Amino acid sequence: MKKYIITYHLRNKEKNYDSFYDTIKTNMPEYRHVLEDLWFVKSDKTANEIVHLLLPHLYFGPLRADSIFVAEINAENVEGLIGKSHWSFITDKEEEKDEEKMD
Numbered sequence: 001m002k003k004y005i006i007t008y009h010l011r012n013k014e015k016n017y018d019s020f021y022d023t024i025k026t027n028m029p030e031y032r033h034v035l036e037d038l039w040f041v042k043s044d045k046t047a048n049e050i051v052h053l054l055l056p057h058l059y060f061g062p063l064r065a066d067s068i069f070v071a072e073i074n075a076e077n078v079e080g081l082i083g084k085s086h087w088s089f090i091t092d093k094e095e096e097k098d099e100e101k102m103d
Helices: 018-027 047-057 084-091
Strands: 002-009 030-035 038-043 067-072
Touching (some): 018 038, 018 047, 030 084, 038 084
Antiparallel strands (some): 002 038, 002 067
8 A cells, every 4th residue: 555645725614624634534444633733644646646545625716726745755755843653654663863953
């Protein structure tokens, strides 16, 4: 299975985005909700397939449209301040980080 990062900007304050989140949870065999607008997922799908799976749950009306970005994670070239469980998810091993800033 490949590992992906999904990040987005959901701009319509009037729209209920529960179906967007539920689609991630029910269609990705494994996932972590890392930051408010960022998920790590594992999937056999391509980035293109993941985007197209989520598009029906986004807003594209007359106001500013939502945005989404999906990319495969290269675990050999990543860095950041996130919890150990998130590091384990993308590297498939326990990482020793000096500080755990976010969970």
